[in-house]
Amino acid sequence: MPDVRIAKILHAVNEDTGAGYFLKLVKALNEICGFDHAFVGQVDTKEKTVTTRAYVSKGEILANVTYDLVDSPCEQILDRSYCRFSEGVADVFPKDLMLADLNIKGYVGYPLLSQAGEPIGILVLLHESPIENVDTIFDLLRYFARHCECELERMTL
Numbered sequence: 038m039p040d041v042r043i044a045k046i047l048h049a050v051n052e053d054t055g056a057g058y059f060l061k062l063v064k065a066l067n068e069i070c071g072f073d074h075a076f077v078g079q080v081d082t083k084e085k086t087v088t089t090r091a092y093v094s095k096g097e098i099l100a101n102v103t104y105d106l107v108d109s110p111c112e113q114i115l116d117r118s119y120c121r122f123s124e125g126v127a128d129v130f131p132k133d134l135m136l137a138d139l140n141i142k143g144y145v146g147y148p149l150l151s152q153a154g155e156p157i158g159i160l161v162l163l164h165e166s167p168i169e170n171v172d173t174i175f176d177l178l179r180y181f182a183r184h185c186e187c188e189l190e191r192m193t194l
Contacts, residue, residue, distance in 0.1 A: 058188050059091035060098065062181060066162060067093045070174060074139065074163035077149075077185055079193075080106070080114065080156050087111055087159060090189070108132035114148035114156050121145045121175050124167035136163075143168035147178040149186045158189045 063075040074094045078087035088103040106112045110130055113120045122129065126144040127136040136144075141163045149158035160178050168174060 059185070060093075062185070063091045063093045064096075064098070066177075066181075067096060070162065070177065072162040072174075073165045074141075074161075076161050077158060077189075078111070078161065079158045079189060080149075082115060082156060085112075085115070090158075090192075104135060109136075110144050111146055111159050111161065114146065114159050117148055117150060117154065117156055119147050119175065119179075121171050123169070123171040139163065140165050142166055143171065145171060145174050145178060147175070147182045149182055149189055151186070151190055157193075158185065160185055 059077040063077055066072065067075040074092075076089045076092040078089045080087055085106045086103050087106055089101040092099045092101060106115065108130060110120045110122065110126055110133070122144045124142045127133070127141055130136060135141075143164035143166065144161070145168065146159050146161040148156055149160060151157045160182055162174060162178065
């Protein structure tokens with residue numbers, strides 16, 4: 038039931054901003070939705086890279102990383118597009134070694150856009166098993182994307 042998940046996540050991120058908001062959001066998404074990995078990343082469109090601003094893997098907070106967008110499912114955000122695969126994402130993007138290394142099957146990514154409509158980040162959930170309710174999870178990410186956009190823009194000013 039998405040309404041229950043939204044309420045739980047809203048409670049978890051209540052009154053946080055910036056890096057604290059991102060960390061609590063991805064931790065809540067990871068725990069409440071049962072995904073193996075969750076992160077918010079900031080995009081460098083010139084370098085075609087993403088640097089995570091909060092990254093949680095199996096409940097553990099990880100150090101932020103930078104990775105190439107090229108030949109990854111996240112590359113679609115440069116076209117202001119979302120990306121979702123219920124299963125087989127590593128097969129579709131064989132050059133994305135991170136997907137293979139983490140044994141990722143399912144992927145849901147939502148672009149974060151500036152007020153001018155330019156890509157500034159991405160909100161991603163990764164799963165080591167197929168995702169049964171990919172559309173519901175996608176709607177959940179869309180719900181939180183606007184606040185992430187505002188926080189990313191605020192942090193870069």
